[in-house]
Amino acid sequence: MVVLSGIERNVATYGYRLFKFELRDGFGRSPVNLSECAGEHYADIAIHLLQLLKSTQIGRPTLRNSPAPEEENEISGDEVDNVSGQKAFQVISATRVQRAIFGEVFAGLFSEYEVALGVPGRTEDRELGEHAPSKRFRFALVLPEDAVVGVLVVEVIGRVCPVDLLVRWLAYCSQQLALGAESDDEGYDEPSTSRPKAIKWWKPVAQPMMDNDRLQEIIKQGKFGSIELIKHEVQTDRTRRKTKFKLKAPSIDEGVAQEVAAAIKGWFTERLSSENEESRKLSTDKDGAKVLAAIFGESVQNLDFDDGWVQVEDEAGRKTNISPSRMSEIFTYPLSDGKKVDDATFYDQARVTFGCLATAAKIDVDWPTLGKTV
Known part of the structure; x- marks a missing residue:
């Protein structure tokens, strides 16, 4: 921690987390073969959905007819009257390389800060009431040619990892398309009872990849x-x-x-x-x-x-709170302090870590190099 004139400044730490990536047919519980999404591979669907999310999305969207009780009070994407305290999300870029997608997203929080102070004589101060200060996070979604499990890597800054927003908005966008969603701000109508039941939408599921060696090392250190x-x-x-x-x-x-x-x-x-x-x-x-x-x-x-x-x-002195729902925070792999590494280093390090876990996780994918011809 750095102290400047009595103001504490926390140096940002950068890392990444790895997740098993599976797909469900709507609210179904059984994993779907990623190459059998109603005649398409999910890589084709995901790149399209990500392109549709290149505008600011607000909150954590509610999926229609969701069976989970805890989802009843979630804000939907079109409820934007009061954004205070709501999360902001936006896809910046998404590049398809074979069965992999490399991309970046913005994620932030409305009303987290009140004012952005400008440089005297150069820029004006700006009130942030309806602006969400956001950080840029990289991700990689690498899918198998013909299987049910792929891998998702998402960047971590400090303790923030927007994996939940990423997979939730992919599901919401897919459901909107399947239900014949309108593209304006008025949302969409309830699905017609006459609508064919065969219409598909896909719900991504991201489970933290568990690393027993890393866990044992943390416990061995006894910190x-x-x-x-x-x-x-x-x-x-x-x-x-x-x-x-x-x-x-x-x-x-x-x-x-x-x-x-x-x-x-x-x-x-x-x-x-x-x-x-x-x-x-x-x-x-x-x-x-x-x-x-x-x-x-x-x-x-x-x-x-x-x-x-x-x-x-951990070995770098980073402190993490662990509980049953916070287990994934143990498996944050550090990259740097204070400054982001370049894209090549980020994706290469994530690929190496995945290579160490792939066999135990039973995931078999061909991880292409970013920039390689599709």
Whole structure:
């Protein structure tokens, strides 16, 4: 951290995460062969969808007739009356190379900052109420010729990785096309009951690629900084949660560290062995909080915490909070501090990391070089 005239400035860290990439036929649960998307390969569909997303998208869109309860309160792409606190997303570029797509997106947050201060005498200050300061993130989607699993790599800046926005907007855009969506700002009509049921839309699913060697190295280092447990209360509108109280253990002794390591290994093994990312049997953060609270005895366990995490520190000194839903943050592969590496280095390093994980993940793709003839 750098301090300039009393102002703390955090140096940006850059890295990437790898994900298994699968496809569903709408809300179906079974993986679809990526070469059998109603007569097309998904690479052909994805490049088209990405081109359609080259304008600012707001929020995390709701998929029509979604069966998941947690999706009921999500903002849809056309609800833009109040953008404060909403995420912004925009595809900058997308290049197709064989069965791979290399691209860049902007991702940011409205109202995260109030004003952009200009250089005196050169540029004016600018209020940012309806502007979302955004960062540029690179990605690579590499798909097999004829199989159900590919690989998705998304850049990480600090702790931000817009993978969820990327896959969600791909699904939303695909669904809009399948339902005969209008292209204006008024959204689209409900699908007609007479509309043929054969119309297809495709829902991408991105699961973090688990790296057992990296996990073991983190546990071996034993750099567990703290445990934090939180109890929330639901606000009167029942759509927001407020922290009721929290408990923080600022340090972890050797005995507790062994129990913490066992908990993290359990979360890792659970996800590694799960064949369905939508399985309701996977531990939630509330389950994880109960496990961590139990380490400190019955008096803490009985406080009924509903969220919690373990802070770990990697070899570069980066601190990450880990819980059942935050496991992917362990597997952020660092690239640089303070300055982005060039595109060639980014994609080459991601390809090397994937090569180390591909066999265990059972993914077989031909990763082309960016710029190679399609």
